[in-house]
Amino acid sequence: MKIAFLGPAGTFGEMAALQYAPDAERVALPSHAGVVAAVGSGMADVAVLPVENSVEGSVSETLDILIHETDLRVRAELVVPVEQCLLVRPGMQAADVGVIYSHPQALGQCRGFLERCFPRARLEASLSTAGAVQEIFRHADAAAIASARAGDVHGAEVLARGIGDRKNNVTRFVVLAAQDAQPSGQDKTSIAFTTQHDRPGTLVRILNEFADAGLNLTRIESRPSKDQLGVYIFLVDFEGHRQEEAVAAVLDRVRAKASWLRVFGSYPRFAG
Amino acid sequence: MKIAFLGPAGTFGEMAALQYAPDAERVALPSHAGVVAAVGSGMADVAVLPVENSVEGSVSETLDILIHETDLRVRAELVVPVEQCLLVRPGMQAADVGVIYSHPQALGQCRGFLERCFPRARLEASLSTAGAVQEIFRHADAAAIASARAGDVHGAEVLARGIGDRKNNVTRFVVLAAQDAQPSGQDKTSIAFTTQHDRPGTLVRILNEFADAGLNLTRIESRPSKDQLGVYIFLVDFEGHRQEEAVAAVLDRVRAKASWLRVFGSYPRFAG
Numbered sequence: 001m002k003i004a005f006l007g008p009a010g011t012f013g014e015m016a017a018l019q020y021a022p023d024a025e026r027v028a029l030p031s032h033a034g035v036v037a038a039v040g041s042g043m044a045d046v047a048v049l050p051v052e053n054s055v056e057g058s059v060s061e062t063l064d065i066l067i068h069e070t071d072l073r074v075r076a077e078l079v080v081p082v083e084q085c086l087l088v089r090p091g092m093q094a095a096d097v098g099v100i101y102s103h104p105q106a107l108g109q110c111r112g113f114l115e116r117c118f119p120r121a122r123l124e125a126s127l128s129t130a131g132a133v134q135e136i137f138r139h140a141d142a143a144a145i146a147s148a149r150a151g152d153v154h155g156a157e158v159l160a161r162g163i164g165d166r167k168n169n170v171t172r173f174v175v176l177a178a179q180d181a182q183p184s185g186q187d188k189t190s191i192a193f194t195t196q197h198d199r200p201g202t203l204v205r206i207l208n209e210f211a212d213a214g215l216n217l218t219r220i221e222s223r224p225s226k227d228q229l230g231v232y233i234f235l236v237d238f239e240g241h242r243q244e245e246a247v248a249a250v251l252d253r254v255r256a257k258a259s260w261l262r263v264f265g266s267y268p269r270f271a272g
Numbered sequence: 273m274k275i276a277f278l279g280p281a282g283t284f285g286e287m288a289a290l291q292y293a294p295d296a297e298r299v300a301l302p303s304h305a306g307v308v309a310a311v312g313s314g315m316a317d318v319a320v321l322p323v324e325n326s327v328e329g330s331v332s333e334t335l336d337i338l339i340h341e342t343d344l345r346v347r348a349e350l351v352v353p354v355e356q357c358l359l360v361r362p363g364m365q366a367a368d369v370g371v372i373y374s375h376p377q378a379l380g381q382c383r384g385f386l387e388r389c390f391p392r393a394r395l396e397a398s399l400s401t402a403g404a405v406q407e408i409f410r411h412a413d414a415a416a417i418a419s420a421r422a423g424d425v426h427g428a429e430v431l432a433r434g435i436g437d438r439k440n441n442v443t444r445f446v447v448l449a450a451q452d453a454q455p456s457g458q459d460k461t462s463i464a465f466t467t468q469h470d471r472p473g474t475l476v477r478i479l480n481e482f483a484d485a486g487l488n489l490t491r492i493e494s495r496p497s498k499d500q501l502g503v504y505i506f507l508v509d510f511e512g513h514r515q516e517e518a519v520a521a522v523l524d525r526v527r528a529k530a531s532w533l534r535v536f537g538s539y540p541r542f543a544g
């Protein structure tokens with residue numbers, strides 16, 4: 001099996017790929033859109049994409065790819081701990097750090113640590129955490145924020161670990177493939193739908209279909225339609241498999257009420 | 273009146289401040305948290321913060337500040353067009369552009385334009401679009417993506433305008449102050465609440481309160497609780513003012529069903 005992830009080696013996406021299929025061949029792609037295209041074109045069999053972080057919330061780019069750019073199905077979910085580390089060139093000391101590189105989101109996640117421990121260091125943005133690690137070999141006074149695995153891969157040293165401001169920082173990934181999963185008895189289903197925006201009660205009427213059937217919603221999220229402010233696409237995860245009779249009946253009723261419905265797939269609930 | 277915004281001069285936040293109160297004294301702060309703190313501490317009377325973009329979706333940082341970090345109320349909303357421009361040093365030509373700086377989000381918004389017109393240019397991240405404009409005066413082959421106003425403020429020239437991949441790109445801002453607004457007859461109210469996460473039907477029961485009272489929901493959004501994956505804070509905007517009798521009755525019923533409820537304020541609907 002070949003598994004596509006957002007590269008380079010050392011990203012949390014690679015850690016998700018390793019967790020899902022330790023023995024699979026890993027294929028690094030340079031963008032989330034590329035990860036999905038790799039499966040569509042046969043370069044890989046499955047793709048891992050982050051959907052949600054416990055601190056930052058939804059990964060909008062993945063949701064938009066699921067909605068707009070792929071027909072692949074969700075066949076699994078997994079949860080990966082996110083532990084940010086401060087990485088330096090081997091042998092470098094904390095006192096030598098003058099500038100710290102990372103993706104703006106990772107810099108934001110570690111703001112408390114940076115203010116307490118490196119109040120005078122300059123912060124510089126990179127396009128990825130892996131790109132930040134490369135900067136430490138270009139500048140004598142540079143450190144980077146990235147995963148410990150990124151440090152291993154690029155030959156950097158961990159100066160401090162667990163430097164994120166929030167504990168319990170985890171990211172939920174989905175595994176995409178041509179087919180979703182067969183029923184396991186402990187499943188979830190992910191869907192997206194739109195409502196007629198001149199009839200605002202429709203969202204509540206649709207959510208009532210799940211409540212009336214006793215299907216627990218585990219998540220509800222909205223994304224902009226991108227055409228007009230105030231018009232949204234709703235994403236809902238709920239317990240149950242689309243092949244179960246009661247679930248199929250609810251999906252039929254939701255389809256009748258919604259302007260548009262897409263079932264991303266049914267898959268076993270992540271059990272840790 | 274003094275109005276705080278995310279600086280430096282030339283940001284879309286400054287354009288929102290100008291649109292809300294053209295004659296007010298503008299106070300630039302270096303972070304969204306700083307913008308809010310400026311009002312709390314008396315440096316400014318009101319603050320403008322972006323909450324939602326028609327293409328990118330919610331501005332998570334603002335939602336989290338409203339939920340966790342301030343008691344200020346929402347007293348107005350406004351919608352500002354987002355037009356990204358390619359800025360260069362005066363006199364520089366397109367053929368001279370070797371590297372393009374911007375915040376990763378702005379680079380992402382202009383991906384189609386960059387691939388078509390500058391396929392060989394290197395893309396570099398900055399911590400802000402305004403920071404990107406400063407780079408064009410440091411590097412001979414650099415251009416930046418930012419607003420036309422940022423170009424004016426920093427003495428740059430607009431080489432191309434409207435370079436975002438999506439048209440109708442607008443950002444909705446809220447205006448925060450110690451008090452929300454008096455009823456105007458055409459109002460909206462913004463609230464946040466949590467449900468007991470072991471009782472998943474509660475969200476639907478709460479939304480039904482609005483539907484049963486005929487109050488249109490204009491927006492529903494969720495944010496992570498940050499403590500545990502799968503536990504959310506819901507943000508809802510609906511039509512009506514909290515001082516109207518019917519709205520106050522619904523809020524009482526929602527408060528009884530929710531684990532926690534916060535009313536951010538009532539304010540006139542933006543009419544363009």
